[in-house]
Amino acid sequence: MHRPVVHRRDPRLEILTEAVVRLIPGAAPAFVTVTVTETLPGTGEQRHTWTGRPEALAQKQFTALWGRPRPAEERSPLAAAADAKRARDLAGEIGTLAAAGTxxxxxxxxxxxxxxxxxxxxxxxxDFPAFGETYVVDDAEGGGGLLALKFVAHSAALADDEQEGYVGAFAVEAVDCPLYEAWFEAGPHLLTIVRDGRPVHVGGAG
Known part of the structure; x- marks a missing residue:
């Protein structure tokens, strides 16, 4: 069995975004912003300013040309970086991973x-239905200030002999950041984090 994959968004939106980023040769996409200003003639005074990410500008252009883009599944940072690597876009690959870490x-x-x-x-x-996995953060055995991410349960339609190697893949034993692998491999859009009985991160929200 294979874990579900996510699909690329509309390639036209990606082309528009890339065109904006490439206005600065060699720029890392994760660190590029766009500022549009209206300057009154003869005074040099700025009246209105819009600042946003290249993706936001590309989406406005896309909507003006073809209407609002259809919702698309997001990709994990590692999947997005792999796409950039295949396209030989080193800046995109590094920028994607850096942005996810930030x-x-x-x-x-x-x-x-x-x-x-x-x-x-x-x-x-x-034909495989959606499912979820639950983990809990705990102190690592042996202490030392490290943490563990312990697998608790899943809702996959799997027989007992099918579970090994398929569920619980994000469990880690002794690390500084127990969320790192799930954040980069599954992606923040597929994670929900609950602290003290309240959700502090809800994947896919907004």
């Missing part, structure tokens, strides 16, 4: 704490 480490709930519950969602794929 998003994780700048989250208001970071770092993970003992007792955090991590839920991984897997969309339906073919």
């Amino acid at each position: 998003a994780l480490e700048s989250a208001p709930w970071y770092p993970a704490r003992r007792g955090d519950v991590v839920i991984v969602h897997y969309p339906a794929a073919g």
